[in-house]
Amino acid sequence: MTLLRGRAGAVTASLIGFLFFVEFVSGVLQGFYVPLIPDLVDYLGIKDADFNIFEGAQLLLSALVVPILAKLGDMYGHKRILLVSTVLTAGATWWLAFAGDFTSFLVAWTLQAFYVVWLPLEIALIFDKGRRSGRAASATRKAAGLLIVGLEAGAIAGALGSSAVFEAFGGPDALGSSVVPTLMVPAIAVTLVFFVILFGVPESEPLPGRSLDWIGFSILTIALLLITSGLTFLKFNDDAWWPWALIAVGILAFWPFVAFELRQKDPAIDIRVFRQANMWPVQLTAFLIGISLLGAQAPLATYAGTDKDALGYGLGLGSGTISVLIGIYLISMIVGALLFPLVSRSRTPRFALIVAAFLVAIGYLMFIPLHLETWQVFMNMVIAGLGSGALVGAMPAAAAAAAPRGQTGIASALTNTTKTIGGSFASSVFAIVLAIGAVQIAGATAGSLFGYYLVWGICGAGALVAAVLLFFVPKLAFADAEDPDPATASAEQVVAR
The missing domain is CATH 1.20.1250.20 (MFS general substrate transporter like domains)
Incomplete structure (x- = not known):
C-alpha cells in the first residue's frame, strides 16, 4: 500500500511511519532536557548561565557537520549516513547519561548535535524514493509535514515525560541517583532509532563517480566556525569588538569559497x-x-x-x-x-x-x-x-x-x-x-x-x-x-x- 501514489517507486506508508518515529525521537531529544536544566545545573555543580555554553557548542558543531554529512549522503546513500549519524548520536546520548562533570557533559552534549542532520537526510531520501513516480515534490511536501508532526509531538512528549521520569526515580531529593536513569531514557530511544532505520528504511540511489571536495568544505567549515563562534562569544562579550571581527572575517571567507567552488567539477556546494x-x-x-x-x-x-x-x-x-x-x-x-x-x-x-x-x-x-x-x-x-x-x-x-x-x-x-x-x-x-x-x-x-x-x-x-x-x-x-x-x-x- 502506498501513502502518496499508487504506483511502483512511490513513497510508502511504512517508510513514512519509520521516519516519523525517527523524528519523534529527534523531538524527544529537543524537549526532554529543558525541564531538567535547573536540576542538571545542581547535579553538575555549575551556574545557570553555564548551561548556555552547552547549547552554543551544540549549535556550533551542528552548523559545521550537517553540510558535510548531507553531502556524504548524496554520495554514498542517505540511509547509510543516517545510520552513521544515529550511532554517533546514540553514543553521545549514552555518554551524557553517565557524565558527572562539566567537561564530559559538555563534550557529550556537543556530540549529540549529529541528530540535527536526520531531517535533511530523510527529506533527501523521501525525494529520491518518490522520483520514479514523477510525484517527488508533492510527496516530499506531504511527508515533510508528517515528519514535523512527529518532531513536535516528540518535543511535547519529551518535555512532559522527562519531569515525570525524573520524579519517578526520586527527583531532586535523590539527585545523585535519579539523574543517570532519567537520562538513560533518551539514550534508549536513540538506540531504537538505529534499528528502525536499519530494518525499516530503504537506501536511496546515489550517483556514481562522486568525490568529496575537501578543500571546499574546509573553507566552508572555517567560515562557519568563525561566524558561529563569533556569535557565541558575542553573548558573553557584548561590549568587545573582537566577536564582531570574527563574524566579519567569517563572512569575507565566503568570497574565496565561492570563487573556488565555481571552478570545481563536483563542488561541495554548487553555487550555480x-x-x-x-x-x-x-x-x-x-x-x-x-x-x-x-x-x-x-x-x-x-x-x-x-x-x-x-x-x-x-x-x-x-x-x-x-x-x-x-x-x-x-x-x-x-x-x-x-x-x-x-x-x-x-x-x-x-x-x-x-x-x-x-x-x-x-x-x-x-x-x-x-x-x-x-x-x-x-x-x-x-x-x-x-x-x-x-x-x-x-x-x-x-x-x-x-x-x-x-x-x-x-x-x-x-x-x-x-x-x-x-x-x-x-x-x-x-x-x-x-x-x-x-x-x-x-x-x-x-x-x-x-x-x-x-x-x-x-x-x-x-x-x-x-x-x-x-x-x-x-x-x-x-x-x-x-x-x-x-x-x-x-x-x-x-x-x-
Missing part, C-alpha cells in the same frame, strides 16, 4: 544551483525565519514570566502556565505543518510558502500593540506557530525540489545551517538588547519593554522580508515533474504541468 531563482530565496528565508524560530523563544518565555505589577509589563505567569503557552505554540506548529501540503495542492507551493512567512510576520508584529493580556500573547503565538510549522518542513522540501539529482541532501541541509546561523545571530543580538535594557530601566534581570519591542519587531520584519523574497521564486516552482521516468524526472525538471 544556489544562484537560481527557485533556490536562493528559500535559503535566505531559512536564515530569516531562524531569527524567530530559534532566537525568540527565550525572550518570549522571560516576558511571560515578568512581573507586571512590578514593571508595568509582562504577564507574570508561573512555570506551569508558560509550559502551556509553549505547548500551544508547538500544537499550532503541528497544524501549520499539516496545512502546508493542502494549501500547496489547492494553490501552488510558492503561494503556501509566502502565506506561511506572512503568518510568522503578522504573529510577531502583533506583539507590538497586543502584549498586555495573556490571551493576546497566546493568539500571537498561535498565528506565528502556524507559519513556523509550515516552514520548518517546507523549506528543506522546497530546497530538495529545486536541487538537481545528487544534491538534494546538501540543499536540504543548508536550509538547516542557514536557519541555525539566523537563530544564533538573533539569540546573541536579543541577549544584548534585553541586557542593556534591563540595566537602564529595570535594574534587574528583566528586559525593558523597549527591548522586547525590538525583539518582536526584528522577528516580524525578518519574516516580512522573507515573504517578499519568496515572490522572486518562479510562480510554478517546486511542483511535480511531468515525466515519471526516473532517468528524466530529476529535480531540475520540477515545474508545474
